[in-house]
Amino acid sequence: MTPDVPLETTVLADRPDLLPAVWGMASTWPEFxxxxxxxxxxxxxxxxxxxxxxxxxxxxxxxxxxAFSVPFVLGDxxxxxxxxxxxxxxxxxxxxxxxxxxxxxxxxxxxxxxxQGSGLSGRVLAALRDNAGRLGFDELVAPVRPNGKTDPAEPxxxxxxxxxxxxxxxxxxxxxxxxxxxxxxxxxPRAMVIPGTLEEWRRWTGLPFDRTGPVxxxxxxxxxxxxxxxxxxxxxxxxxWVRHRT
Numbered sequence: 001m002t003p004d005v006p007l008e009t010t011v012l013a014d015r016p017d018l019l020p021a022v023w024g025m026a027s028t029w030p031e032f033x034x035x036x037x038x039x040x041x042x043x044x045x046x047x048x049x050x051x052x053x054x055x056x057x058x059x060x061x062x063x064x065x066x067a068f069s070v071p072f073v074l075g076d077x078x079x080x081x082x083x084x085x086x087x088x089x090x091x092x093x094x095x096x097x098x099x100x101x102x103x104x105x106x107x108x109x110x111x112x113x114x115x116q117g118s119g120l121s122g123r124v125l126a127a128l129r130d131n132a133g134r135l136g137f138d139e140l141v142a143p144v145r146p147n148g149k150t151d152p153a154e155p156x157x158x159x160x161x162x163x164x165x166x167x168x169x170x171x172x173x174x175x176x177x178x179x180x181x182x183x184x185x186x187x188x189p190r191a192m193v194i195p196g197t198l199e200e201w202r203r204w205t206g207l208p209f210d211r212t213g214p215v216x217x218x219x220x221x222x223x224x225x226x227x228x229x230x231x232x233x234x235x236x237x238x239x240x241w242v243r244h245r246t
Contacts, residue, residue, distance in 0.1 A: 006059070007058065009127050010055045012046075012047075016047065016050065018063070019047070021063045022055055022063060025066060025110065026112065026113050028110075030217075030219030031205070032196075032201070036193070037194075038084075038088050039192070041088070042092070043068075049071070052068070052069040052070060052071060052104065052132075053066070053068050056120075064111070065124045067108070067125075067127065067128040070087055070107050072091040073090060074090075075102065079188070079241045081188055081190060082193075084107070084145075084192045087105040087107070087141075087143065088107065103139070103141060104135070104139075104141070105141045106125075106128060121173075122180055129244045129246055138246060139243055139245050140243075140246060141241060141244070142241070142244065143240070145192075146159060146239075147173045148170065153223065156189070156222070156238035159171065160174065181244060182244045183242065184240060184241070187239070189238045192237040195232065196232065198228070198233055201233045209228075211228060212228040221238065
């Protein structure tokens with residue numbers, strides 16, 4: 001598939017029957033990323049935000065990409081330091097309280113593994129931004145997980161500001177956002193927090209977790225802190241806030 005091949009993009013609210021196919025699309029996330037308790041709460045009740053979920057299907061009717069977002073109350077506050085987890089918590093709390101959201105945040109844009117690198121991610125991002133505008137929001141914000149960061153010891157603030165000779169970010173996913181008109185605003189230092197027992201982390205990663213201190217886990221953007229004495233390990237991931245006008 002090339003970027004100019006037509007896609008049928010549907011809001012989940014219009015086609016709730018597509019949800020099983022959405023969950024059936026293969027994921028490229030590392031296993032440990034699937035155990036964020038806040039994120040899993042969102043996905044378990046995603047129907048509450050069905051107007052903010054896009055399903056993109058190819059010419060064969062197969063799910064090619066998905067995009068999830070969540071409306072929340074921001075007010076005059078800066079974008080939250082707790083990033084991904086933070087917008088989900090605020091979105092769920094606002095929905096339970098009946099508050100009127102004034103902002104919408106991307107949660108995840110996923111492209112089917114065999115279509116990655118085809119330019120599809122930029123198209124899906126644009127569709128998610130347009131959907132936010134359709135629903136009356138002036139902007140779409142995104143706690144971006146820079147997928148090109150390979151050194152967990154490098155501070156996110158340093159990595160997020162690195163650019164190529166053409167002035168675009170070195171990170172591929174940040175580059176997609178900037179090319180789409182997004183503006184890098186800040187780092188969310190604790191965007192995602194994944195706690196677990198040592199046994200859980202051993203199962204998720206195949207690593208021994210046998211020494212207290214930082215553990216470099218493949219696919220992690222920062223070290224995982226292992227606490228051998230207490231039998232736990234915790235991953236605190238930084239993300240990068242990007243703003244898009246709708």
